[in-house]
Amino acid sequence: MTIENQEIRLAHGGGGSLTQKLLEEIFLPSFDNRTLNLLEDSAVVETPSSKLAFTTDSFVVHPLFFPGGDIGRLAVCGTVNDLAVMGAVPLYLSVGFIIEEGFKLSDLKKIVSSMKISAEEANVKIVTGDTKVVERGSADGLFINTSGVGQLTEDFCPSSTKICVGDQIVVSGLLGKHGMAIITAREDFGFTTTIQSDVAPLNHLVKDMMGVTKKIHAMRDATRGGVATVLNEMALQSKIAIKLEETKLPIGEDVRGGCELLGFDPLYMANEGVLVAFVESQEAENLLDVMKRNKLGKASEIIGKVMDGPAGRVTIRTVLGSHRIVDKLSGEQLPRIC
Numbered sequence: 001m002t003i004e005n006q007e008i009r010l011a012h013g014g015g016g017s018l019t020q021k022l023l024e025e026i027f028l029p030s031f032d033n034r035t036l037n038l039l040e041d042s043a044v045v046e047t048p049s050s051k052l053a054f055t056t057d058s059f060v061v062h063p064l065f066f067p068g069g070d071i072g073r074l075a076v077c078g079t080v081n082d083l084a085v086m087g088a089v090p091l092y093l094s095v096g097f098i099i100e101e102g103f104k105l106s107d108l109k110k111i112v113s114s115m116k117i118s119a120e121e122a123n124v125k126i127v128t129g130d131t132k133v134v135e136r137g138s139a140d141g142l143f144i145n146t147s148g149v150g151q152l153t154e155d156f157c158p159s160s161t162k163i164c165v166g167d168q169i170v171v172s173g174l175l176g177k178h179g180m181a182i183i184t185a186r187e188d189f190g191f192t193t194t195i196q197s198d199v200a201p202l203n204h205l206v207k208d209m210m211g212v213t214k215k216i217h218a219m220r221d222a223t224r225g226g227v228a229t230v231l232n233e234m235a236l237q238s239k240i241a242i243k244l245e246e247t248k249l250p251i252g253e254d255v256r257g258g259c260e261l262l263g264f265d266p267l268y269m270a271n272e273g274v275l276v277a278f279v280e281s282q283e284a285e286n287l288l289d290v291m292k293r294n295k296l297g298k299a300s301e302i303i304g305k306v307m308d309g310p311a312g313r314v315t316i317r318t319v320l321g322s323h324r325i326v327d328k329l330s331g332e333q334l335p336r337i338c
C-alpha cells in the first residue's frame with residue numbers, strides 16, 4: 001500500500017513494530033543525525049559553553065496547513081525564535097508528536113519534511129523525540145511540542161530587566177501576516193486574501209543584529225497577541241512606559257485592508273517571523289541599517305521609544321496626532337493561532 005492511502009493507527013504509537021516503521025520511514029530519514037539515530041532514551045549532546053537557554057512550546061494551530069507554512073514549520077521556528085531573542089544560538093530541539101488515530105500518513109510526511117527544511121534553515125538539530133497516538137476524536141489531527149536549547153555568550157544576554165529610559169524600539173518586519181494567513185485559511189471567516197504567514201527562523205537576523213551592537217537591551221518575538229501584547233508585557237516587567245508612533249508601524253496594505261474589513265487591529269495580530277528589540281538610542285539607526293539588509297528584516301522600522309513612566313503604560317501617537325492607550329488584549333483574539 002502506498003503512503004498516500006495509509007492512516008495513523010493506534011499501534012503506530014504503541015511502541016511495537018508499527019512505531020518502528022514510523023521511525024524508520026518518516027522521522028529518522030528526515031531528522032537524520034548521529035545523536036538521534038542512536039535512539040537512546042536521552043540525547044547526549046555537546047555544548048560549547050556552560051550557559052544555555054532552554055525553552056518549550058506546544059503547537060495546536062488550526063488548520064495544520066495554512067498559506068506560507070504548516071504546523072511543522074511553526075513548531076521549529078517558534079522554538080528557534082524563543083532561543084534567538086534571548087541572544088542564544090539555537091543548537092538542539094526535541095519534538096513530541098501527539099497524533100490522532102486516522103491521521104493521513106502522507107500529511108504527517110509533509111509536515112515532517114517541512115520541519116526538516118526549517119531545521120536546516122535555522123541550523124539546528126532535532127536530536128530527540130516522541131510519538132503518541134490517541135483515539136479518534138481525542139485530538140484534532142496533530143499537536144506538536146518542541147523544546148530547544150541554545151548556547152549563550154557571556155557578554156550578550158538581553159532581558160526585559162535591562163530596558164532603559166530613552167531606548168528605541170525596533171520591529172523587524174511587516175505586522176500581522178501570520179494572524180491574517182490563519183484567518184484566510186479558516187473557511188468560517190469566508191474571507192480570501194493572498195497573505196502568507198511570515199513564519200521563519202529569526203536566529204540569523206539576530207546574529208546580524210548582535211554583530212552591530214551589544215547594546216540591544218531586550219528582544220521578544222511578537223507572536224500571540226502581536227506587538228501590542230509583547231510591549232505591554234515588557235513595559236510591565238521593566239516598569240517603564242512606551243510611546244509608539246502609528247505612522248512608523250510597518251503594516252502591508254493587504255493586512256491593513258483585511259483588518260479594517262474584519263475589525264481587527266494589526267498591532268494585536270500574531271506574527272511568527274517578527275521580533276521587537278529595545279536598543280540604546282545612539283545605536284538604533286546603525287542597527288536598523290543592518291536589519292534592513294537581512295531578507296527577514298527588510299521592513300524593519302523604529303516604532304517608538306521608552307519613556308520614564310507611568311510603569312507599564314503603552315501609548316501611541318496616532319496618524320492624526322492624538323494619543324491613545326494601547327491596552328493589553330483582554331481574552332483571546334483568535335484561538336489556535338499557533
Ligand code: MG
Binds near residue numbers: 081082220221223
Ligand atoms: Mg516568544
